[in-house]
Amino acid sequence: xxxxxxxxxxxxxxxxxxxxxxxxxxxxxxxxxxxxxxxxxxxxxxxxxxxxxxxxxxxxxxxxxxxxxxxxxxxxxxxxxxxxxxxxxxxxxxxxxxxxxxxxxxxxxxxxxxxxxxxxxxxxxxxxxxxxxxxxxxxxxxxxxxxxxxxxxxxxxxxxxxxxxxxxxxxxxxxxxxxxxxxxxxxxxxxxxxxxxxxxxxxxxxxxxxxxxxxxxxxxxxxxxxxxxxxxxxxxxxxxxxxxx
Amino acid sequence: xxxxxxxxxxxxxxxxxxxxxxxxxxxxxxxxxxxxxxxxxxxxxxxxxxxxxxxxxxxxxxxxxxxxxxxxxxxxxxxxxxxxxxxxxxxxxxxxxxxxxxxxxxxxxxxxxxxxxxxxxxxxxxxxxxxxxxxxxxxxxxxxxxxxxxxxxxxxxxxxxxxxxxxxxxxxxxxxxxxxxxxxxxxxxxxxxxxxxxxxxxxxxxxxxxxxxxxxx
Numbered sequence: 163x164x165x166x167x168x169x170x171x172x173x174x175x176x177x178x179x180x181x182x183x184x185x186x187x188x189x190x191x192x193x194x195x196x197x198x199x200x201x202x203x204x205x206x207x208x209x210x211x212x213x214x215x216x217x218x219x220x221x222x223x224x225x226x227x228x229x230x231x232x233x234x235x236x237x238x239x240x241x242x243x244x245x246x247x248x249x250x251x252x253x254x255x256x257x258x259x260x261x262x263x264x265x266x267x268x269x270x271x272x273x274x275x276x277x278x279x280x281x282x283x284x285x286x287x288x289x290x291x292x293x294x295x296x297x298x299x300x301x302x303x304x305x306x307x308x309x310x311x312x313x314x315x316x317x318x319x320x321x322x323x324x325x326x327x328x329x330x331x332x333x334x335x336x337x338x339x340x341x342x343x344x345x346x347x348x349x350x351x352x353x354x355x356x357x358x359x360x361x362x363x364x365x366x367x368x369x370x371x372x373x374x375x376x377x378x379x380x381x382x383x384x385x386x387x388x389x390x391x392x393x394x395x396x397x398x399x400x401x402x403x404x405x406x407x
Numbered sequence: 408x409x410x411x412x413x414x415x416x417x418x419x420x421x422x423x424x425x426x427x428x429x430x431x432x433x434x435x436x437x438x439x440x441x442x443x444x445x446x447x448x449x450x451x452x453x454x455x456x457x458x459x460x461x462x463x464x465x466x467x468x469x470x471x472x473x474x475x476x477x478x479x480x481x482x483x484x485x486x487x488x489x490x491x492x493x494x495x496x497x498x499x500x501x502x503x504x505x506x507x508x509x510x511x512x513x514x515x516x517x518x519x520x521x522x523x524x525x526x527x528x529x530x531x532x533x534x535x536x537x538x539x540x541x542x543x544x545x546x547x548x549x550x551x552x553x554x555x556x557x558x559x560x561x562x563x564x565x566x567x568x569x570x571x572x573x574x575x576x577x578x579x580x581x582x583x584x585x586x587x588x589x590x591x592x593x594x595x596x597x598x599x600x601x602x603x604x605x606x607x608x609x610x611x612x613x614x615x616x617x618x619x620x621x622x623x624x
Contacts, residue, residue, distance in 0.1 A: 209551065209552045209553050213514065213520075213557070214472075214473075214512070214514070214557060215472075215512060215513055215514020215515075215557045216514060216517075216520045216523070218512060218513075218573055219512075219513050219514065219520075219524065219565075219573065219575070220520065220523050220524050222572060222573050222574060223571060223572060223573055224512070224567040224568070224571050224572065224573040225571035233520075233523065235517065235519070235520075235536075235552075235555065236519045237517070237518075237519025237520050237521075237522050237523045238519075250571060254473060254476065254482065254512060255473060255476075255477050256471070256473030256474055256477050257473075259495060261495070297467070298493065298494070299467040299468075299469075299493070299553055299554070300553055301493060302556065302557070303471075303472060303473045303557055304473075312569050312570075312571060313481075313482050313567045313568075313569065314569055315569070316481070316483075317481045317482045317483040317508075317567070318480060318481050319476065319477070319480050319481060319482060350477045351477060351480070384523050384524055387522060387523045387526075387527060388523045390527070391519070391522060391523065
């Protein structure tokens with residue numbers, strides 16, 4: 163796979179960075195059983211961020227896969243899922259905390275465990291948010307790439323353990339300039355008693371512009387209107403839109 | 408279909424310390440002290456009471472939908488649900504519920520999300536997030552749009568299927584149904600009585616809710 167930038171996040175690790183619009187961002191599981199918790203913000207207005215309810219209800223879905231658009235709380239398309247080998251990514255289970263991580267995997271400290279210290283989503287997010295001028299107040303329901311959590315008729319949430327295989331990947335196309343905040347920590351509903359040890363590789367490349375036959379654009383009429391909102395925003399800012407329509 | 412957990416309250420309205428009707432499209436913000444109970448009554452049925460909670464001792468710590476549902480392993484809120492803040496603090500507990508199912512995945516309507524869901528020309532219509540912002544702006548100048556976390560939709564039915572679908576359904580709430588919650592810690596409750604005119608779940612007819620508060624038993 164070609165790329166202009168590549169980074170591996172080890173298990174327990176975190177990363178934040180700004181990725182401009184019109185890029186393809188591919189996350190690849192280096193082993194089976196991956197989970198990477200993701201928060202997304204508009205670089206130019208950090209109060210605009212990924213919105214789980216708006217994303218789900220606009221597309222009448224409780225899971226995310228190819229064709230779905232990640233929508234902001236301002237009705238715009240932040241990014242679209244342009245490829246996905248796994249068919250289901252979670253956005254309703256949240257992220258781990260220190261107390262949950264200790265409870266599930268046993269207490270660990272850096273003093274004893276050094277780089278095997280079991281870190282958690284809340285603290286990873288908090289550190290990377292502060293680095294970017296935000297605080298824990300800005301944590302919102304996040305994406306959990308590579309995790310499948312389905313609900314039965316009674317609403318009980320079920321984590322599927324064998325969902326993610328080594329080499330599975332998902333590619334997001336950025337529709338706006340985005341701040342990514344990432345934590346490679348387990349899904350809070352993961353049933354395994356052992357802290358997963360799965361590195362994630364991220365590659366970033368240029369994406370082709372959005373054409374009139376784009377899969378994500380045409381996935382639902384709601385998606386097209388979210389793209390149109392993003393393009394209007396670009397035009398008012400004096401940016402060229404990334405669409406070829 | 409889920410088995411509804413219908414639990415009626417022992418509290419008598421004659422003993423309440425507060426009793427207000429909030430019209431559709433209006434907002435409401437009130438602090439509950441530990442042990443106080445708030446009942447929200449769906450007067451005419453099929454209304455959505457979009458509700459957010461904040462830790463009254465730390466205004467920046469808001470309700471967390473994902474922590475609340477992951478903690479109980481179930482996406483629907485009903486009797487027994489403890490609503491958690493972002494930091495994991497227990498804010499309120501649902502102690503009675505004659506409706507049986509309340510949503511916390513669907514979020515609140517906004518002018519912007521209305522343009523995505525329905526049509527661009529819905530932008531000027533009334534919506535819950537504007538109501539939330541008006542209430543927050545009157546309450547404390549420290550509040551900003553950052554504090555608009557995904558909320559609870561009392562009386563709204565948003566079923567999720569095992570194959571990952573999500574729909575807005577009618578038929579769970581009815582006139583007089585209510586949900587009652589007790590504050591565990593000092594909690595600010597923010598309500599937008601939903602003005603949505605584009606969604607069949609309230610039969611395109613937003614109606615009033617009644618809010619009743621009791622002191623601790």
